[in-house]
Amino acid sequence: MNPRQQTILQMVIDNGRVSVAELARTTGVSEVTIRQDLNLLERQSYLRRAHGYAVPVDSDDVEARMMNNFPLKRRLAMAAASLVQDGETVFIENGSSNALLARELAENKRVTIITVSSYIAHLLKETDCEVILIGGIYQKKSESMVGPLTRQFIGQVHFSKAFIGIDGWLPGTGFTGRDMMRSDVVSAVLDKGSEAIVLTDSSKFGVMHPYTLGPMEKFSRVITDDGLDPDIQHALERHALQIDKVPRVTPA
Known part of the structure; x- marks a missing residue:
């Protein structure tokens, strides 16, 4: 996991639900790159993707889970x-x-x-x-x-x-x-x-x-x-x- 991906994961853990756009703004890379990072982190079971957002594996956010x-x-x-x-x-x-x-x-x-x-x-x-x-x-x-x-x-x-x-x-x-x-x-x-x-x-x-x-x-x-x-x-x-x-x- 590179430093950018560590930042992404920490933001998701701290906030519970973070949009792709917000992750891109914070890390200074494109949304395409963020989606690639999220795909990797999801495959490794660190988080889940949900309709333009990233959420923790055990998120209680109903809309994200829906x-x-x-x-x-x-x-x-x-x-x-x-x-x-x-x-x-x-x-x-x-x-x-x-x-x-x-x-x-x-x-x-x-x-x-x-x-x-x-x-x-x-x-x-x-x-x-x-x-x-x-x-x-x-x-x-x-x-x-x-x-x-x-x-x-x-x-x-x-x-x-x-x-x-x-x-x-x-x-x-x-x-x-x-x-x-x-x-x-x-x-x-x-x-x-x-x-x-x-x-x-x-x-x-x-x-x-x-x-x-x-x-x-x-x-x-x-x-x-x-x-x-x-x-x-x-x-x-x-x-x-x-x-x-x-x-x-x-x-x-």
């Missing part, structure tokens, strides 16, 4: 939306695929959306959808509400389905998250006993993070893509989970 593999996440969102009927009230947790789901529902169905994500609430401000934004401690990077107040508010609302994002899953740990406070919010949602649906791409399976989201028996369905390992699918099905898969590549 633009990463957008077509697949769009198909996941459409598959999830097909499970929701007009008139339902649903809970949608934080995350890029969940944000796309919220927009799909708001634009095409008469529903009420409860969420802890201020990003999702803002995304739906021009729609006719009824949005209930749960309060709490504001996590700035993830644009999500967390903490004891959030848990208390969740106990006061009711919904028929909950769409949950995950960071990892292994047979011995179940579904896990990398943020303790956001994982606690998911636990509070699961305690409501509504239909809990995991919405995630297949890359999250086979990965472990520190915080358990809840007992496997509290989840009812997984919506993912056809890159899911068959052994993992069988393990999930042994927990009575229904598995819905969408194609990773758009059908011709």
